Amino acid sequence: MSGAAAYVAELEAAKRFMREHDRFLVLSHVSPDGDAISSTCAIGWMLKQLGKSYVLANADPVPGKFAYLKGADEIRRLADLSAEAPFACVIAVDCADYSRLGDVSHLLAENCAMLNIDHHPTNDRFGTHAWIVPHAAATAEILFDLLESLELKWEQSVAESLYTGLLTDTGGFRYSNTSAKVLRQAAHLLELGCSADELAAHLLEKVTLSQLDLLRKALSTLSFRRNGKIAWIAVSIQDLVDTGASPEDLDGLVNYPRNIEGVEVGILFKQVETDRYKVSFRSGGSADVAKVAQQFGGGGHIRASGATVAGNLEEVAERVLAAAEEALT
Amino acid sequence: MSGAAAYVAELEAAKRFMREHDRFLVLSHVSPDGDAISSTCAIGWMLKQLGKSYVLANADPVPGKFAYLKGADEIRRLADLSAEAPFACVIAVDCADYSRLGDVSHLLAENCAMLNIDHHPTNDRFGTHAWIVPHAAATAEILFDLLESLELKWEQSVAESLYTGLLTDTGGFRYSNTSAKVLRQAAHLLELGCSADELAAHLLEKVTLSQLDLLRKALSTLSFRRNGKIAWIAVSIQDLVDTGASPEDLDGLVNYPRNIEGVEVGILFKQVETDRYKVSFRSGGSADVAKVAQQFGGGGHIRASGATVAGNLEEVAERVLAAAEEALT
Incomplete structure (x- = not known):
């Protein structure tokens, strides 16, 4: 299968995974960065549009810097989920290996279905379904394609999530992973109402004392x-x-x-x-x-x-x- | 005339200006910045493709930072042009008013034709032909459209000039002038071989001691x-x-x-x-x-x-x- 055909096949498999399951647990890596939080929020937004129920969670708290993202306030701590466990279905985003999800094993059902969406070249393809795109600059880049393919109607809030992921994982479009595709996606997100200057000022220029x-x-x-x-x-x-x-x-x-x-x-x-x-x-x-x-x-x-x-x-x-x-x- | 129709009319007038004249003097503003030098180089490149002769010049030396741009080494000082004066035809780029060209009057022929291409909202429309696009983030953005409309075959060197203008005038895609159009143009320039990381490191991150x-x-x-x-x-x-x-x-x-x-x-x-x-x-x-x-x-x-x-x-x-x-x- 060519790279492009494999990409489409994995994209279709991810869509099926989201459509065929319900009651999702959406996770990302410990010490979450901009792409991790953005991707968690964006998956939550997509599941909501699909009429699915879901819980967003992370091993660690959401850094205050990302609190403006819609859905960030729904991201709960793993330690607080015992009452709802076990979960039979997980989507892991931006996480290169299972151990970086944190201590989740006790939260998951046996034979838990797990979709692993990531761009890290070192991803070990954990889970029951893996969609790894090593040439993607950010998981947000992959989720942009997923959202478009699901034919969901864009909203500014999810555009801001994805712009945040692109911006932070490319160091403000300065790293070598800054591709034409990244900039075209970012252009589209600006048209959806994202503010390039406000997000850059907040995410890249703010420093603590x-x-x-x-x-x-x-x-x-x-x-x-x-x-x-x-x-x-x-x-x-x-x-x-x-x-x-x-x-x-x-x-x-x-x-x-x-x-x-x-x-x-x-x-x-x-x-x-x-x-x-x-x-x-x-x-x-x-x-x-x-x-x-x-x-x-x-x-x-x-x-x-x-x-x-x-x-x-x-x-x-x-x-x-x-x-x-x-x-x- | 609608904004779009006016834009096309001014674009066509600029193309006629370049095609109908020869022996151009290409100028920009004193204390040239990235967009000024880039735009000067890009106009020089276009004139060369059109088979025209031209002189690139500036009141001030080219900052060493922009020496890598193809054509930058052709940019001469105004003070050194007396032997070739008078010039009957000028293209001024990225320059908001005539006085910011420096001391040029003695270099110009009477009834000198002058095309003024700029994006500064304060441009006073000096010259015989003015093409001012106040919503453009950089003069490089306008020149991108000009080059495409002239149907010239892109080369990496001119792509690097225009990327430099876009990058520096938007503060690395961080200012409020960072539009979807800017990012789409930048995406195209990356496909022509520009290196987002090398240009950003050189132009935005290098500091002197x-x-x-x-x-x-x-x-x-x-x-x-x-x-x-x-x-x-x-x-x-x-x-x-x-x-x-x-x-x-x-x-x-x-x-x-x-x-x-x-x-x-x-x-x-x-x-x-x-x-x-x-x-x-x-x-x-x-x-x-x-x-x-x-x-x-x-x-x-x-x-x-x-x-x-x-x-x-x-x-x-x-x-x-x-x-x-x-x-x-």
């Missing part, structure tokens, strides 16, 4: 090597305590040194124990930072990698920076 | 009023000297306080003389900062405004913050 304080502290450590070709910053456990920042607030910090003009390798040293650092590497050019990370027992891609290194900051930095210098030559 | 140093200094002044509903930062003349930052490096700084969660009004105090500050206001919500700016002889929009206020920082801040507090209530 903790995040900004952490950035300030991290930037105060900015240092260079090799005529500015290597730039690094460091964050201590005390910095996290002082700023009240969460571990997720570290996401993206390594981009600050990497994005400086002339820098080829950006590095973040993040203290995880007194004498242990998680080191993140980003390469903007030709330097292969996967090789650097491998020298310290880590791994990753040519342009993004990581490793954990024992020692105090001075020792760790010295060893890591020497290896990074090697990678430049 | 001066910019980052300035950010660091500015963030160290971050202060709050009214339970965090007002946030402000300040930049002194000495900060610019110390960091080597240019005035353009201040662009966007005011967004840092504005983007903090819970902040309704973000303010930047920028010292312009010993006892004089340019004050920028940004509102994320309902507070009308145009009214605040007006109290100090300035102006702007509900969500973005500015004014210049005399006094030292302490005096200026006290008066301005009191007025901003009023606007919250």
Whole structure:
């Protein structure tokens, strides 16, 4: 079967799954991000249009950032579902493996039917029905096609859910997964009433004071090597305590040194124990930072990698920076 | 004539202008930005396809950031064109009024034909032919339609020019001018070989060390009023000297306080003389900062405004913050 034919077959199977069952439990991954919450809400909206009953749930609370999504307030905690269990039918969205659904086994009926819709290339095809589209930028991209194929009448609320998934999983249309298809879908969603500027401001530009304080502290450590070709910053456990920042607030910090003009390798040293650092590497050019990370027992891609290194900051930095210098030559 | 019919008539007039003349001078505005340089390059590319001769020029040098655009290296300085003057035919792109072309009068023939293609609503329709599309997000958006209508065969290089114009003038598809049409055009340009991630990284994420140093200094002044509903930062003349930052490096700084969660009004105090500050206001919500700016002889929009206020920082801040507090209530 060609890729396109397989896609249509899986799409049709997903539609049948939704039409033939009822009383769905809709789940996504632990620590849900924009695409996870959006996809959960969008499936809920579709099931409602189909006249089905459903429960939306997640192992973790919905981050406040996504509270504006219609249906987000219906997403319950797994721990609160015991009275309604067991569920005979599950739709899992944006979740690469069964364990990332959280502790669900006790909620599910034996021989539970499970439709697994996801875009992660690493998805292990758990469940009784899997629809995995590894070239999709977001699960929202897949659900856009599903909604259209179900011939449901678009509403602005579900358009906002899907735009949210597309926007967050492509880093605001900046990652390499930003395809022509993503932009055409986003165009359609704008026509349905989504506000590109309001969603971008809310989802991509808002920061907490903790995040900004952490950035300030991290930037105060900015240092260079090799005529500015290597730039690094460091964050201590005390910095996290002082700023009240969460571990997720570290996401993206390594981009600050990497994005400086002339820098080829950006590095973040993040203290995880007194004498242990998680080191993140980003390469903007030709330097292969996967090789650097491998020298310290880590791994990753040519342009993004990581490793954990024992020692105090001075020792760790010295060893890591020497290896990074090697990678430049 | 309906809007659509007028658009087509102006498009056809622009095509006739390009086809009926030769030996064009292609100009854009002083201090050229991404859309100005992109549009200059794209017009040059189209004229070449039409078999026309042309000179691309600007009052100011092409910022190094845009050197990758095909044709950017052909853009000459106005001051170097005396030997070839006078020009009998000009295409001005992305330029809202004649004076912003720079000092061009001595380069132009009497009765010079001039086609003025622009998207700024304030364009004064200078020139002999004006094609102004105020609802277009960028001049690149207009030129996309022009290129298609000329039935020229797309090449990746001109696609990259137009993507650059769209991306920079919409702030990476984040401003309110981000329309469905913009995203559909961008989708088409990706299919022609543009790299969404490489262009975004280069155009939107790269910062100079001066910019980052300035950010660091500015963030160290971050202060709050009214339970965090007002946030402000300040930049002194000495900060610019110390960091080597240019005035353009201040662009966007005011967004840092504005983007903090819970902040309704973000303010930047920028010292312009010993006892004089340019004050920028940004509102994320309902507070009308145009009214605040007006109290100090300035102006702007509900969500973005500015004014210049005399006094030292302490005096200026006290008066301005009191007025901003009023606007919250």
